[in-house]
Amino acid sequence: MVKLPDNVVFFGPPGVGKGVQASRLSERRGMVHFSMGDALRGEIAEGTELGESIRKALARGEFASDEVVLGVLEKHLDRGGPVSGLVLDGFPRTIVQAEKLEEMLRRRGGELSRVLLLDAGSEILLARLTGRLLCGHCNKTYHKLFKAPRREGVCDGCGEELSRRDDDCESVQLERLNTYRYLTEPLTSFYRQRGLLDVIDGSGSIEEVSDRIDRNLGDI
Numbered sequence: 114m115v116k117l118p119d120n121v122v123f124f125g126p127p128g129v130g131k132g133v134q135a136s137r138l139s140e141r142r143g144m145v146h147f148s149m150g151d152a153l154r155g156e157i158a159e160g161t162e163l164g165e166s167i168r169k170a171l172a173r174g175e176f177a178s179d180e181v182v183l184g185v186l187e188k189h190l191d192r193g194g195p196v197s198g199l200v201l202d203g204f205p206r207t208i209v210q211a212e213k214l215e216e217m218l219r220r221r222g223g224e225l226s227r228v229l230l231l232d233a234g235s236e237i238l239l240a241r242l243t244g245r246l247l248c249g250h251c252n253k254t255y256h257k258l259f260k261a262p263r264r265e266g267v268c269d270g271c272g273e274e275l276s277r278r279d280d281d282c283e284s285v286q287l288e289r290l291n292t293y294r295y296l297t298e299p300l301t302s303f304y305r306q307r308g309l310l311d312v313i314d315g316s317g318s319i320e321e322v323s324d325r326i327d328r329n330l331g332d333i
């Protein structure tokens with residue numbers, strides 16, 4: 114029997130690019146990218162009872178509860194989602210979720226072998242998080258670092274002035290980063306103590322970060 118690649122958890126602060134990296138990794142290695150954010154949005158779109166409770170929590174600015182996210186993952190696995198070669202992104206966020214994840218995988222003959230924390234300094238993350246620009250006239254979007262307009266502050270398409278989205282301002286994003294670090298600190302320690310955690314430098318280009326991840330994972 115062909116040995117399937119192991120299961121990997123990806124986590125990291127907003128702006129570090131973990132969604133992009135999780136999807137690149139799964140493409141390169143034939144793994145399955147499971148994004149909890151996408152799965153939650155899928156539930157909402159289906160209009161299920163679960164979806165409705167998720168919608169309410171998110172509208173209140175809260176994270177979905179342990180019970181809800183675990184229910185969503187269990188549903189995915191019960192529908193025949195693989196228990197090997199998973200790249201989990203945006204999950205787990207709490208120790209309860211982390212413990213239940215392993216229990217769920219084990220019950221189905223799978224196991225969690227690696228946890229990668231993608232991280233970068235707050236300055237880099239803030240520059241990425243606050244760099245989005247929008248043309249209010251034709252709705253074209255830009256990014257100061259990744260997709261700059263030809264002329265600073267001016268829309269390439271229609272020549273109107275570009276603006277920043279309100280929730281992209283520095284203080285809001287800094288608050289988001291700090292909240293993230295505060296909330297996930299216990300999870301980082303939990304995985305570190307168990308010898309599963311590797312920290313990957315998330316600064317630099319998408320390709321550079323991809324290469325670091327590849328080298329870290331070796332031949333799993």
Ligand SMILES: [Zn+2]
Pocket residue numbers: 248249250251252253268269270271272273
């Ligand atoms: Zn425009």
